[in-house]
Amino acid sequence: MAWRDAKASRVRLLLFMASIILGISAVVAIQLFSANLTDTIKLQSKNLMGADYIIDTRQEPTQRAQAIIDSLQPGAREVNFVSMIAFPKNGGTKLVRVRGLDGAFPFYGTITTEPATAAASYQDVGGALVDATLMLQFNIQPGDSIKVGEITLPIAASLKAIPGSSAVSTSVAPPVIIPYRFIDDTELLQFGSRKEYQFFFKASDTLNLQAFEDIIDPQLDMENADLDTHTSTSRRLGRRYENVGKFLNLAAFIALLLGCIGIASSVHIYIKEKLSAIAILKCLGASRKQSFLIFLIQISGIGIIGGLIGSAIGVGLQELFPYILKDFLPFEMVITISAQPILIGVLLGFYMSVLFALLPLLYTWYVSPLKVLRIDDEAQHPRILRTLVFIVILIFLFLFSYWLLKDASYALAFVAGSVVTFVVLAVVANFGMKLVRRFFPKNWGYTARQGLLNLYRPNNQTVVLVLAIGLGTFLISTLYFTKDILLAKTEVGQNPENANIIILDVQAAQRDAVVAQLEKNDLPVMDNIPLVTMRMHSIKGKLVNELQQDSTRQVREWILHHEFRTTYRDSLIDSEELIEGEWTPELNTEDPVVISISDNLAQDARVTIGDTIVFNVQGVLMETTVGSIRQVDWGRLQLNFSIVFPKGVLEEAPQFNVITTAAPNEQSSARLQRELVAGFPNVSILDLRQVFTIIEDILEKVSLVINFMAFFSIITGLIVLIGSVRTSKYQRVKESVLLRTLGAKNRQLVRIAALEYLFLGLLGSLVGILLALLSGLCLALYVFNEPFRPSIMPFVLFLPGVTLIVMAIGLSNIRGVLKSSPLEVLRREV
Template sequence: MSPSEWYWSLRMAWRDTRGSRFKLFFFSLTVTLGIAALVATSGFGSNLQRAVATQAKSLLGADLVLSANNQLPEDIQALTQGLAGPRSRWASFASMAYFPAQDQARLARVRALEGEFPYYGALETDPPQARLRFDHEAAALVDDGLMTQFDLKVDDRVKIGEQEFVIAGRLLKIPGESAMASAVGPRIYIPFRYLDQTRLVQFGSRIRYATAFLADGWDPDQWLETHEKALRAARVSFDTVKIRKENLGNAFENLETFLSLVGLAALVLGGIGIASSVHLYANRKIETLAVLRCLGGRTGLTMWIPIWVSLGMALIGVLGGVLLGLTIQWVFPLLFQAWLPVDLDYQIDAGAAGLVLVLGVVLAGAFTLLPLSSVWFTTPVALFRKGTEPDVRATRRLRRLLGFLLIFCLMGFIVIQAQRPLLGLLFGGGILLLLALLFGLSWLLLKLLKRFRFRRLPPMIRMALANLHRPHNQSALVMLALGLGGFLILNHTMVHQSLIAQFTRTGSNDRPNMILFDIQSDQVDALQSLLTRQTLPKESPIPMVTMRIQSLKGKPIREWIGEDESTQVPEWAALWEYRSTYRAEQSDTEEIIAGEWVSHFSGQEAVPLSLEESIAETLHLTVGDEVVLDVQGVPFTCRIQSLRKVDWQSMKPNFYMVFPAGVLEEAPQMFVQAVQTPSSQAAAELQKSLFIQFPNISSVDLRLLLKTIDDIVRQATFAIRFMALFFVGTALFVLGSCLVNSRQQRLDELAILRALGAHRSQVRILTMSEYGFLGFLSALFASGLALLSSYLITHYGFRVDWVWNPSLILWAVLGSVLLTTATGLMTELGWNPNAILERLRAEVR
């Protein structure tokens, strides 16, 4: 084509939009929210990467950190002797913190610190110089949330174990930790030199020791590469700035990928909506194209008129999405900051936005080209014979080509956004399959409704049901869009309710709601007396013995370690310090699924052992296999006698390994005990008594744990619901575009009804009923999918009992009906029910 012909086609396309530009603009908005989600998530990901790159050292606080469950072994200390530069050490453990002024106690995460750590970043405190008091007094920095909870002030007192500390300040922020970490386990910092005076370092105490190094003229990663084997052999964990940066980068990449895939799904839904609108637009332009062909226009020239219009719609929708995405990008830090250990700054990433702009135009354009293929080969005969088909063979070949082009563009877009080719391909194939399945189910439901006559219903109601099958009504597409958005919100709400209901049942009045641990053997009798005096229902104390695996099936455990989980054992499972118990009877929270339960050890052959099913699968063990365990320096040769299925959600003490009676009674051990407290006041009174009489015993109040979990799940659910709003918004735009497309047809039908004598009230009932049925079917569709999906997620994913609330379904149905009815009625604003003749004359013309 010559430049003049290109100009002519563009000018004709612009003229063709006169009188329908607002409608076309509305159609373009169906892809806007999907593009906005992608731009916002891309910018959010760029800000995350930038924050990790600039704050990498402050995330770790040092150049090298070595940690272990005990003091660093002498051989490891010898390796670090020659490292130049300052170093710090700390011990981290869980302990009860008692506040004398408030006469209350709370489980906290205590860190006894020595040195100037962190070397990068800083402990943010109020007052700012509070940490300086560590140098000359028994001072403590207390988590800000804990200070607020107990109404504490600077210079109040806190008692850890048998040592009392003065509160030097509020601990506002810890380098490398998110605000959510403090919510789960509030932190308290104390000087390391007072650790022994707390009297909490006893047998069985779960203390994590760490040493941090500031490199002066040596490379931490190079040193680590040289000594990694020795560190692993000594069961010493290690971390460097490079390792921390890679781990966080991978985690943040997964978060960005998840958010991007949600935006992509919304974009695909919007693409289907704009393709449907373009299809109806193109069918209305057949006569116009036929007139141009009669006037001598070539197919290669006239076909560009609807193409320019469609590409313009795609460009406007994508540009609007980019601008909207840049606007809402600042919301993401508010949603996720509590979960992130880095500080986020809002910065616009022009490169990421530009990439989404280009790819979005290509993808949206591909969605619009496929429905245009039916009118590209329009012949002059179409002006005189309506319904005349163009060249069928050419149209079919073109549709196949454009279909492959659309799939190629879609999969390429998804792969680029997912950043992982395999994940992108799997998601792309899955989303296409899901949309096809959902659309098919919507279409099938409408077909089933069409078979029923509903003869006993009023005429207007029957007509409303019949209108769902009106040509160009796109009811299946509307049900797909609204159903998918409603499904996302209902699904996450049901999963949230099931999780919270599980913990609520755990904390019910007829079940233990407090766990006591770190009980020494010589404290058991005195503790039982205390619980009896307070008339608290209790279960028997359960002994715990620590041990490690030496070998599996005659092969040393280190030879099993590897990443191939089908034949090898993960490092955590191989080197884990297992806390096991012994008893003669089974617990009511477990059942035998293989082998036989052995209650007493006869003293002959190997020691019988019962394994929990998941750890047995991880260790590749089954009934009859041999395991050698290191029980505090003494090797025990054991044989698997049974496998157990354990109800971990019971919140009662459960164990991977259980021995029969007569094996571990003489081994050094601690005890754990479950107690039932009738109220929060009784729980607080027990915690206070425990701290005064047994400072080393810690307790977990399941009521407080429930509240913490509820807060965490609510924040996560809010973030997910925010992303689901992109689906809901896209669905509403798709609904609006479908209603705008059929508005003229609807108004003509209403005019005919008025001409036949229908009252305005009857017309209104018809309109509201049609939209109401559409909303009802969409909600029914969404509720069914949400019920099935939430059951699968809770039952097989989280392994908790599935709970559903009928009132939630009722509210969803009511909300969907009201929403679709209101949206539908808005499209008929401005209709004059008395202008019947004008409508009929227009129909005749």
């Protein structure tokens, strides 16, 4: 009986199955991708690092640290730093990361160059390996030369890949590799230069890296050095991509939720149509159990088939993820197919179809045989049973989201947010029906009144359609609002009133000459900021060395090792707000030193107003007291500081400067960079326009990933929408046929249907956009800490677009009625 009835209703059941297929395909594809990502990181952890373990330090190794390094016998070493380079061939300049390498690095993986032989010979011949994209940008070929500081080297090859790098990580500062022996000759490592020394090691197969790390790392921490093993790096990399996985899983969950709505709405309408047939079966002697099992077998079979098809599609879709995320992954994905996600997909198809169809299916149990005789005899199941089903559904959603997110609080918050969204849309739909009934326009024309009546008469689908339309519109509108918030955070780089060029590492002896160079080019000196480097010696009377050994400390680890770049000035800047204490603009020589610190530093160092911090200022100890705490907007593209001294304290300390200016166009910026690199090779120049372009490119890639994943949810929502609207056809066909029999013309039927679906489309899409506005506002205020400037695109495009789609699908429902005679339509429907 289940098979025969399913064949007769295959069109409606196929739409029901489509909701399952899309949701399952999203889940399976993402689960397979996540599993492959984890396995690839584990398999390629050595290739990603290029070594078994690395010791790195941001200063020249101390005597003790160097002794540890020498005793372990490194196989290669590197010093890297950011600097400007120039191409003598055409005068081009660029901010790059210079990497001075010595030894047989990498021990695992390869340096990919063109020509390929240069990766093994560049150190012997004394050539440079230059990022391939950079060479293409400046039209440079192997054999040309590159000027790095005070030396000029031949370009041995273009650099295509090196272990540990990715497209995003090299966007701002592309890599340039030179032999280590030339680093001193460049004269780029001067006072205040940011640099990193790395020593690469190849371990024996018998070495227990975890035990080795537990012994050596604490010793290196005492010397401001750090040990990274390939296993710890793979764990850290895995945690980094956990957020990517969480986002993808959330997108799959949203698609699945929309599919569940499609299941519930389709089965609800489908079962209501079957109640008369079920009543006849009961009159003929069928039991409750038999009538219930007929449709349970149908729904279960469709769920299993949908799970199988969705799993098969998900297997194919996972092949797209490595292509979409290639710019974010520092390795090539190894794609394999495991049985677990596919099995989960099939079981999920079965469980979600049965669970979300359970409420409508209960009508088959409680329908009375009198339904045959009494048209208005409605099957009602007990309220306690209905409540129990709702509880089971919520438990299922929570457990499923917990399985995806691996965090109970996130899972609970997401389920609660989903419930709130559904409730708001349902309340709005019901309130809309009450408003139409309460203020029904009795003086309107017949077709308009008939269209509005369809919104609240029996067999209406107002709530289901508003839910489907509203959720789909909500998702895509939120994506647009979020993208606008992210792009707004980079606006400072494009504001002509703000600096767009930052000149770094200007030594004290070069300061006046650099300023003169700016004046020569008719460029303003917008900021001339002094920087003094220092480390914390003690915090609230406890030495940093003691805190490093204290396992019960509350001070964050980075505070104890960080080399702070501080400045001094007499006023706050526009990215700062005083939240505690009193700002001190200037001090006399004999006054106690008071400083201002950022709120995040105060929290991580566990200090507050009045606490003492002793700094080691290049060998000189200075006792200070926290006088004020500032809230700093780190999201702005400008120079911000964790620690600010008042004037009158650090003027005589060894220091260097950062100078900012504003170039009116790219030509002026390029000319200035050429002149500064020629006259002051050690300075680094950051063009914020280029940074803005890179950030925008990254955001576009992120947006591509977001939109790709939203595709599942949106298409699922569209399928649910089509299914819901198309299923309502079977309620509307008989009414339309009856109206035609009574003399209604085709254009009247079209107007009735158009008005009904126009109202549904407008109400659902408008509520969805308004909810997205609220969501965007919360994201702006509580996540990004930015003013909310919503895009007008959802109102201009999505509101009319979704409404027109709903109207088109709704009007297609009555196409057969318009083209055929009433008797022919009735016979076909039967």
